[in-house]
Amino acid sequence: MIHRQIIGTDSVQEVLDKTITARQWLTVTDEQIPSVKPDFILRVSAHIPGQSPAVQDVFEPAFRRLQVMSKGAIGVEAFWGGALHPERAGIEALKTGVTDLCPVYSAWDADLFPAAQILSLPFIFSSAEIATAVSEILYRPYFSQDVEKHDIFMGRMVATSEYNLFSRVPIRTLSDLADQKIACSNGVESDIFRALGAIPIGCSTPEAKKQFESNQVFAVSISDSAAQTVGLYKFAKFRTSANLVRVNLEYGLSKTFWNQLPPHLQTIFNQWLRSLAQAGAQIFYGLAGAKACSIFKEAGIEFISLTAEEQQNWRNRVKPVEEQLLHHLESKGYPAKNMMADVLSSSKELQTWSANDLMQATIMQPLTNIIPTNYSK
Numbered sequence: 001m002i003h004r005q006i007i008g009t010d011s012v013q014e015v016l017d018k019t020i021t022a023r024q025w026l027t028v029t030d031e032q033i034p035s036v037k038p039d040f041i042l043r044v045s046a047h048i049p050g051q052s053p054a055v056q057d058v059f060e061p062a063f064r065r066l067q068v069m070s071k072g073a074i075g076v077e078a079f080w081g082g083a084l085h086p087e088r089a090g091i092e093a094l095k096t097g098v099t100d101l102c103p104v105y106s107a108w109d110a111d112l113f114p115a116a117q118i119l120s121l122p123f124i125f126s127s128a129e130i131a132t133a134v135s136e137i138l139y140r141p142y143f144s145q146d147v148e149k150h151d152i153f154m155g156r157m158v159a160t161s162e163y164n165l166f167s168r169v170p171i172r173t174l175s176d177l178a179d180q181k182i183a184c185s186n187g188v189e190s191d192i193f194r195a196l197g198a199i200p201i202g203c204s205t206p207e208a209k210k211q212f213e214s215n216q217v218f219a220v221s222i223s224d225s226a227a228q229t230v231g232l233y234k235f236a237k238f239r240t241s242a243n244l245v246r247v248n249l250e251y252g253l254s255k256t257f258w259n260q261l262p263p264h265l266q267t268i269f270n271q272w273l274r275s276l277a278q279a280g281a282q283i284f285y286g287l288a289g290a291k292a293c294s295i296f297k298e299a300g301i302e303f304i305s306l307t308a309e310e311q312q313n314w315r316n317r318v319k320p321v322e323e324q325l326l327h328h329l330e331s332k333g334y335p336a337k338n339m340m341a342d343v344l345s346s347s348k349e350l351q352t353w354s355a356n357d358l359m360q361a362t363i364m365q366p367l368t369n370i371i372p373t374n375y376s377k
Contacts, residue, residue, distance in 0.1 A: 034072030
């Protein structure tokens with residue numbers, strides 16, 4: 001079977017072939033960058049380290065693309081490694097003018113972002129790029145209210161690749177997880193591991209790495225690219241692929257920054273954000289993930305895939321999580337059943353699109369309803 005999107009077993013070369021459009025968009029020469037003083041400075045901040053592939057291969061090249069697209073009118077100042085604010089304080093940092101674009105991950109707090117938890121349910125999406133596209137397509141009708149009630153806008157939504165379990169001892173069956181502490185995201189992912197008989201420990205990636213390093217948790221559920229970025233793989237001996245979950249790692253946007261832009265720059269900046277979202281999914285979670293797997297194998301990590309029978313056992317155990325979440329959302333007034341139906345429908349519609357197709361769409365036909373605007377194109 002030929003997969004048009006990126007899958008977890010792709011080689012580096014296969015991912016390179018699937019991400020031609022994204023890599024072209026991220027390629028900017030010095031000669032292309034206007035030598036003018038910017039009228040506006042976008043401050044970007046995050047807890048991820050500056051040497052991360054997310055920064056080196058996505059953000060920094062994308063900042064150069066923004067300079068080209070805006071003809072030098074928008075410049076960027078970036079702050080990595082938590083230099084501006086604590087990792088979970090993004091909303092307050094955006095509201096108080098500390099930063100303009102930063103993480104406000106729905107995976108960190110299910111109570112703040114209830115609707116977005118539906119994007120982490122198992123077996124919905126076949127790739128990070130489709131999950132990213134669907135989350136942005138459906139953002140305005142279903143997820144915007146949870147974000148904008150905090151007096152911020154959505155910058156971009158990016159879904160991760162599927163998470164894998166990194167451990168010191170092999171995880172091959174459900175019994176291997178029984179009563180074991182698993183570092184994972186809050187919300188749906190915690191519910192999933194609870195349903196599997198484990199003890200979920202909700203934490204961020206830096207927190208998970210510290211807990212695993214000090215033997216406080218049995219395993220960590222994490223994407224390959226993130227495991228490589230923080231060096232988690234140096235302490236693990238096994239990587240179990242269960243294909244249970246992926247999460248959405250949103251970046252919030254300051255209203256102040258957006259509102260100061262004139263309409264023509266709002267149009268350009270929005271287009272840039274849409275392409276940034278898709279490029280992030282493909283290049284960090286796709287390409288950097290494939291490169292990370294090569295590093296893991298060189299480090300001697302054993303890759304474990306569940307048998308078909310065992311995979312079905314895991315699926316059966318987590319099946320109630322979806323029903324519980326939909327009931328919870330309905331009780332809070334969310335149209336959960338309609339939301340789920342539209343997520344599945346949108347995902348199915350995009351199955352015939354390649355990763356290159358999805359990236360090209362953000363360039364030629366970017367969504368224009370994610371950030372509220374008072375202008376028309």
